Amino acid sequence: MSGLVPNARSHRIVESATLAITATANKLRAAGRDVVSLGAGEPDFPVPPVVAAAGVAAIEQGNTRYTPAAGMPSLRAAGARWLNSTFGMDYDDGEVMVTAGAKGALHMALEAIVEPGDPVLILAPYWVSYPALVTMADGEPVIVPAVPEQRFVHSAETIERAAVEHGAKGILLNYPNNPSGAVPTRAQLQAIVDVAVRRDLWVISDEIYATLLYDDAEHVSPAVLPGGRERTVVVSGFTKSHTLTGWRTSFLAAPRAIVEACARIQSQVLGNACTISQVATEVACDTPLPEEHDRRMAAFDERRRYLCAEIETIPGLHITAPRGAFYALVDARELLARRGMDDEAFCRHLLEKHLLATVPGSAFAAPGFLRLSYAAPMTELHKAMQRLRAAATEA
Numbered sequence: 001m002s003g004l005v006p007n008a009r010s011h012r013i014v015e016s017a018t019l020a021i022t023a024t025a026n027k028l029r030a031a032g033r034d035v036v037s038l039g040a041g042e043p044d045f046p047v048p049p050v051v052a053a054a055g056v057a058a059i060e061q062g063n064t065r066y067t068p069a070a071g072m073p074s075l076r077a078a079g080a081r082w083l084n085s086t087f088g089m090d091y092d093d094g095e096v097m098v099t100a101g102a103k104g105a106l107h108m109a110l111e112a113i114v115e116p117g118d119p120v121l122i123l124a125p126y127w128v129s130y131p132a133l134v135t136m137a138d139g140e141p142v143i144v145p146a147v148p149e150q151r152f153v154h155s156a157e158t159i160e161r162a163a164v165e166h167g168a169k170g171i172l173l174n175y176p177n178n179p180s181g182a183v184p185t186r187a188q189l190q191a192i193v194d195v196a197v198r199r200d201l202w203v204i205s206d207e208i209y210a211t212l213l214y215d216d217a218e219h220v221s222p223a224v225l226p227g228g229r230e231r232t233v234v235v236s237g238f239t240k241s242h243t244l245t246g247w248r249t250s251f252l253a254a255p256r257a258i259v260e261a262c263a264r265i266q267s268q269v270l271g272n273a274c275t276i277s278q279v280a281t282e283v284a285c286d287t288p289l290p291e292e293h294d295r296r297m298a299a300f301d302e303r304r305r306y307l308c309a310e311i312e313t314i315p316g317l318h319i320t321a322p323r324g325a326f327y328a329l330v331d332a333r334e335l336l337a338r339r340g341m342d343d344e345a346f347c348r349h350l351l352e353k354h355l356l357a358t359v360p361g362s363a364f365a366a367p368g369f370l371r372l373s374y375a376a377p378m379t380e381l382h383k384a385m386q387r388l389r390a391a392a393t394e395a
């Protein structure tokens, strides 16, 4: 038999569930079916014109060559100014690098920190890529079960118990959380940072939704809390707030030695983040767009309120209102128990029979839940709720 086959590690990496569902929904749509897709994590707003124009100008001016691996020096400086002024951080240019999206930053960080076999704690529900990213870095993902009864914010005691039991090297945090929308209070986060200090954990803090907050939620980075800065790698940027999804630029901020290690790795695997996008991202850093932000957040909030109100009127479904990001994590455990179905079967049924694409909670280690992205216009959400109600109440 031929030995020319993909290796064992590649087989441990599964395809992203959200991308797979979006692909199926797109296929049905291409076949002429009226699919409502609430599967994707991509805002439905255009890139702010001033940012897009900077990308166009970069092309027109021939500003398209390689940059240093860690990013254009002017963008690293702009990134540090933006992180410091927006989130109260304290980084200098050499502690900030530019990566190809938050995904790239998470990959570099894990590659720079994890030794083979190191356990890394991942709090469920988690963004789908975390276990694969830890596996690719030769670490061992350790999933800490979800705590819906605590609005999806794990207690410090639970985290400490898992850290001790598994001898963890680090922990991945993601607030506001995809998929639950959880945002801890400053005190809750400080208690988690205190665990990291006591147990000498690295903290990789995915803050890609940091500016998308509702009600009284406040974004606090572990890097600004006592004991946090020296052990935290911050992943941040404009992917979600400015719809820079396809532009592939984000920031990694961390102690200098980590940034230098990540830049060495990036220099070998990627070179640099797209130059054109770097130019545009610098404009995003230096051009606050409060009216654009308020407009987006008002639209997201209207959708969030609508979904939460509707879901509570559908028999067997419940929801904890998200405090950040743009996902509704629907608790369908009661409905599924009644129907004798799991969340994956129900999502398949929703897509195939009712033409509504959602993501099963199992993809995020939250079985019995469904994730609905409300990065979709109200007209789509109205249709989605009709379809969800029909599916939930059919005989």
Ligand SMILES: Cc1ncc(COP(=O)(O)O)c(C=O)c1O
Pocket (backbone or CB within 6 Å): 041, 100, 101, 102, 103, 104, 127, 174, 178, 206, 208, 239, 245, 249, 250
């Ligand atoms: C929690 C979280 N982190 C990272 C990413 C990836 O962001 P990027 O497109 O900047 O790689 C996403 C995208 O869905 C996300 O939800």
